């Protein structure tokens with residue numbers, strides 16, 4: 001089993017259970033209960049995962065229990081899909097992005113048509129490495145000979161748990177990459193080949209996306225699927241961890257969009273994917289690990305943006 005499910009499940013025993021409404025806790029709770037009793041799932045989730053000042057102590061205790069039992073150490077240093085046995089594709093060190101931040105903020109635009117040219121190793125390595133890569137580290141315990149290390153990345157992560165994982169799909173064979181499904185490890189800046197695409201690969205890739213005539217993903221250089229380990233996030237923060245997970249994927253995605261723009265590549269973030277189909281394609285279970293966000297990258301048709 002790739003993900004150590006038992007370990008993850010034991011972590012989730014630390015989660016506090018967000019209460020359903022308990023009238024009387026504050027002057028408005030009764031009103032809110034009525035307002036949301038027939039609420040939409042999204043409203044109910046949001047309302048039930050709001051922090052309030054009187055939650056302070058309860059949340060503090062839950063987080064403290066999590067940290068003290070070394071679960072934090074485990075969650076931040078050891079959990080992640082284990083693709084160690086899979087073929088490695090070494091990536092060059094990312095190039096430095098010399099473009100001004102102002103420049104990329106102004107020129108980033110969603111790009112939906114691509115030339116069909118593959119990405120170079122340098123370009124993919126730079127987009128992934130600069131956006132998602134390690135930018136610092138610290139030891140999590142003192143005195144050990146080989147203390148577990150927490151590594152910090154180019155994007156922020158609630159509680160430093162980094163519950164987002166990265167899968168790169170190359171739709172068409174190019175000079176640098178075979179068509180196939182790869183896994184990117186930010187901590188090692190390496191790709192693992194999960195499987196190579198066969199004859200019908202392009203068709204299978206395009207079927208993962210909801211119909212959108214303006215986007216031909218098979219002309220893109222790469223598709224980055226971000227998946228989330230929901231348990232890693234809720235283990236520390238309860239159901240609110242799900243919000244943190246999605247917020248974090250947004251941070252990572254924006255880095256990817258800006259790095260791609262800085263390199264003269266085009267990119268578009270997507271919601272319109274067939275989630276269970278993507279999960280099956282990536283061979284993840286869709287429960288402990290689910291797809292949360294998608295970015296398509298490539299050479300823009302019509303030249304550099």
Ligand SMILES: Cc1cc2nc3c(=O)[nH]c(=O)nc-3n(C[C@H](O)[C@H](O)[C@H](O)COP(=O)(O)O)c2cc1C
Pocket residue numbers: 108109110111112212215268269270271272273
């Ligand atoms: C969360 C999110 C989901 C999106 N999903 C899609 C999508 O499924 N298909 C698509 O073509 N564009 C998608 N987009 C891109 C938006 O359409 C685009 O950002 C918006 O029109 C503004 O244009 P700009 O990105 O060029 O500034 C998405 C953007 C975000 C932030």
